[in-house]
Amino acid sequence: MGNFLAGKVVAVTGAGRGIGRAVALAAAAEGASVVVNDYGVSVAGGEPTSEIAAGVAKEIAAAGGDAVAVADDISTMAGGRRVVDVALDRYGRLDGAVCVAGILRERMLFNMTEEEWDPVVATHLKGTFTVFRAASAVMRGQGTGALIGFTSGNHQGSVSQANYAAAKGGVISLVRSAALGLHKYGVTANAVAPVARTRMSANVPMELSEIGEPEDVAALVVYLLSDAAREEGITGQVYTVAGPKIAVWAQPRELRAAYAEGGAWTPSRIAAALPGTVGTDPMPMLSRLQDMSAAAARGARPNA
Numbered sequence: 001m002g003n004f005l006a007g008k009v010v011a012v013t014g015a016g017r018g019i020g021r022a023v024a025l026a027a028a029a030e031g032a033s034v035v036v037n038d039y040g041v042s043v044a045g046g047e048p049t050s051e052i053a054a055g056v057a058k059e060i061a062a063a064g065g066d067a068v069a070v071a072d073d074i075s076t077m078a079g080g081r082r083v084v085d086v087a088l089d090r091y092g093r094l095d096g097a098v099c100v101a102g103i104l105r106e107r108m109l110f111n112m113t114e115e116e117w118d119p120v121v122a123t124h125l126k127g128t129f130t131v132f133r134a135a136s137a138v139m140r141g142q143g144t145g146a147l148i149g150f151t152s153g154n155h156q157g158s159v160s161q162a163n164y165a166a167a168k169g170g171v172i173s174l175v176r177s178a179a180l181g182l183h184k185y186g187v188t189a190n191a192v193a194p195v196a197r198t199r200m201s202a203n204v205p206m207e208l209s210e211i212g213e214p215e216d217v218a219a220l221v222v223y224l225l226s227d228a229a230r231e232e233g234i235t236g237q238v239y240t241v242a243g244p245k246i247a248v249w250a251q252p253r254e255l256r257a258a259y260a261e262g263g264a265w266t267p268s269r270i271a272a273a274l275p276g277t278v279g280t281d282p283m284p285m286l287s288r289l290q291d292m293s294a295a296a297a298r299g300a301r302p303n304a
Contacts, residue, residue, distance in 0.1 A: 002029060002030040002031060003030065003031045004030035004031065004222055004223075004226050004228075005027055005030040005031050005032035005095075005096075005222060005225060005226060006030070006031035006032075007031065008027075008031070008032045008033070008095040008096060008225065009032065009033045009034075009035070009087050009091040009092075009093050009094050009095050009096070010024075010027045010032045010033070010034050010035070010094075010095060010096040010097070010098065010225060011034070011035035011037060011083050011084065011086075011087050011094060011096070011097045011098070011131070011135070012024045012027065012034060012035070012036060012037065012098045012100060013037040013038070013074050013083065013098070013099045013100055013101040013127065013131060014037070014038060014099070014100035014101030014102060014150075015034075015036040015037055015038050015053065015056055015100065016036070016038030016040055016052030016053050016055070016056055017038070017052065018100075018196075018214055019100055019150075019194055019196055019214040019217050019218070020038065020098075020100035020101065021056050021214070022213075022214035022215050022217065022218040023098055023100060023214075023217070023218045023221045023222075024036050024056055024060065024067070025056070025059065025060065025063075025218070026215065026218035026219065026221070026222050027096075027098075027218075027221075027222055027225065028060040028063065028065035028066070028067060029063070029065070030222050032095075032096070032225075033065075033066040033067065033090075033091050034057075034060060034065065034066070034067040034068075035067070035068055035070055035083055035086050035087045035090070035094075036053045036054075036056045036057045036060070036067050036068065036069045036070065037053060037069075037070045037071070037072065037074060037083045037101070038052045038053040038056070038069075038071065038101070039071060039072065039073045039074070039079075039101070040052035040053065040071060050069070050071035052071075053069035053070060053071050054069040054071075056069070057069040068086055068090050070082060070083050070086050074099070074101055074123075074127040074130050074131055075119070075122040075123050075126050075127045075130070076130065077130050077133075079127075079130060080127070080129070080130025080131040080132075080133060080134050081130070081134045083097075083131055083134070084097070084131065084134035084135050084138060085134075088138065093138070093142060094135055094138050094139065094142075094145065095139075095142075095144065095145055095146065095225070096145065096146045096147075096148070096225040097131050097132065097135035097145075097146075097147050097148070098148045098150075098221055098225070099127060099128040099131050099132070099148070099149050099150060099171075100150045101123055101124075101127050102120075102123055102124045102127075102150070102164075103119060103120060103123050103124075104120065104161065104164060105117075105119065105120050105163060105164075106160050106161050106164075107160065107163075108159075108160050109162045112162060112163065116163060117162075117163045120163040120164055120167055121163060121166065121167045121170075123167075124150075124164065124167035124168060124170075124171060125166075125167040125170040125171055125174070128149045128150075128171050128174060129174060132147050132149070132174065132178055132189075135147060136178065136182055136187060139182070139185070139186075139187045140182065140185040140187065142186075143185060143186045144186045144187065144230075145182075145186070145187045145188075146187070146188045146189075146190075146224060146225045146229070146230070147175070147178050147182075147187065147188070147189040147190075148189070148190055148191070148192060148221055148224055148225065149171045149172075149174060149175045149189070149190075149191045149192075150171065150191065150192055150193075150194065151168045151169075151171045151172050151175075151191045151192070151193045151238060152164070152165075152168040152193050152194075153193050153195065153240065154168055155168040155169040155171075155172055155193070156283075156284065156285050157283070157285050158285075159289070168193075171191060172191050172238055175189045175190060175191040175236070175238070176189075176236050179235040179236030180236065183235060188224075188229070188230055188234065188235040189235055189236065190224050190234060190235060190236070190237045190238070190239065191237070191238045191239070192217060192220060192221060192224070192238075192239055192240075192241065193238060193239065193240045193241075193249070194214075194217040194240070194241055194242075195212065195240060195241070195242035195243075196212050196213055196214050196216060196217050196241075196242070212241065212242050212243030212244070212245075213243070216241055216242075216243055216244075217241050219241075220239060220241045220246060224239075236251075237249075255279075255281055256277065256278050256279060257278065258273045258274070258277040258278050260273075
């Protein structure tokens with residue numbers, strides 16, 4: 001047992017398997033009391049069972065830690081509130097909230113149904129909001145706390161997971177908004193874009209040249225929950241962790257601008273100015289599509 005999070009109370013959603021489980025175990029190993037939340041569904045979003053969360057809580061207890069299981073659905077306001085309420089009822093405070101829970105429903109955009117869109121956005125994006133909403137109110141009163149959302153490299157866009165990509169992009173904007181709005185109250189907010197071997201990554205349609213294990217991701221999350229990260233002023237950031245690699249994503253910013261003579265644009269003026277002066281910002285994912293197509297044609301997976 002370490003002491004990086006000694007005395008802290010941390011809630012982790014999606015903590016029954018994969019990265020969420022690794023985060024819960026790592027936080028407990030570093031001295032935190034842990035609220036283990038998992039609705040217990042499959043990757044596709046079905047078959048809920050409360051035994052998943054309870055099993056991880058028992059693992060933590062068997063290792064000498066302290067944990068409580070919550071099987072509520074965090075895609076509902078009541079479910080997100082319940083995770084926080086359990087922390088308060090059991091431990092009297094909440095120092096960190098980590099939102100890992102997610103599902104996949106893959107489909108091309110032109111074939112995607114409402115039933116495939118809504119649950120994915122609800123679990124990833126709304127599920128992060130419901131927990132952040134309840135946790136931030138508590139942390140504001142405490143004058144301290146850390147919020148961590150989980151995003152993905154797919155926030156750049158996805159060929160066949162528009163629902164997932166949109167939700168993950170939303171998580172980044174939510175995290176940045178939380179960082180801005182809660183800074184004066186002593187609360188930090190950051191996002192993690194993991195690349196690790198999990199049930200969900202098994203479906204990635206390309207060979208990942210940089211990939212690690214859930215435990216690699218958990219180490220970064222523990223740091224971001226710690227006082228050490230707070231003292232460095234780390235907030236509003238998006239980090240990728242892939243095995244031995246940690247990278248930070250750029251903040252959104254304008255690249256180039258042009259101004260209309262006389263202050264008014266017309267379509268013809270835009271046609272003259274935009275391509276050569278403002279230009280475009282190349283989309284890295286577009287360059288990979290040809291490789292993906294070629295690999296699919298020979299029954300292989302492209303490298304990424």
